[in-house]
Amino acid sequence: MSATIKWFTLAGLLLLTSGCSLISKPAPVQALDNKSRLAQINAINEYTVQASVGIKTPDESVSGNLTWQQLNTEHYKARLANFLGISLFELTNSEQGSSIMLRGERYQAADTSSLLWQLAGWSMPLADMPLWLKGIPGQAATAIEYDELGRVNAFQLVDSTGIIWQLRYQSFFADELALPKKISLISDDTTISFYIRSWQL
Secondary structure, three states: OOHHHHHHHHHHHHHHHHHHHHHHOOOOOOOOOHHHHHHHHHOOOOEEEEEEEEEEOOOOEEEEEEEEEEOOOOOEEEEEEOOOOOEEEEEEEEOOEEEEEEOOEEEEEOOHHHHHHHHHOOOOOOOOHHHHOOOOOOOOOEEEEEOOOOOEEEEEEEOOOOOEEEEEEEEEOOOOOOOEEEEEEEOOOOEEEEEEEEEEO
16 A cells, blocks of 8 residues: 555544544533523423532531422422431422421421421521522522523522521533532531532423
8 A cells, every 4th residue: 555545544534533523522502591591490390300418517517319309389309318328318298298207207397497407407498499409599589699691690598497598509501401500508507518410300
């Protein structure tokens, strides 16, 4: 084989392999305009979130995996388990009312945030969680901040125990809906971090 033919063969192989690598990389998906994005997010009433959660209080540090199943606009099931798979708590909010399973005991509650605080010594703003997981602050939110794309970036929230939380969205998924990926909640003595691994819509 002549040097010229070898050169063309090599060049063709390089072009082919570079073309394959370019084809194998999916093009980034641009987020919808904010009005269309919010309309679609508001219409999502059923979803499942898988997330890693870290909770730091003055007395303890808790970490684990959260599964949040939103069944409709009001009802949900949630389970936080440690990395060994042992359940830390399970929440249920259904037509029959709200309950929490903690340390093998089930407790009925009208307000799961207050009950979780009483039983576990820490809490989180559960009443509006179906909204703020999706990146929507809800009517009780104050001091709302927006990023350069018009997405909600941070806000304050007072939960049912009277605790004031500063919630901040640290990153979003790179898709059309740009749903939250990393969320932090900070109160006077508690820090909660969420790293959402997946959304199932």
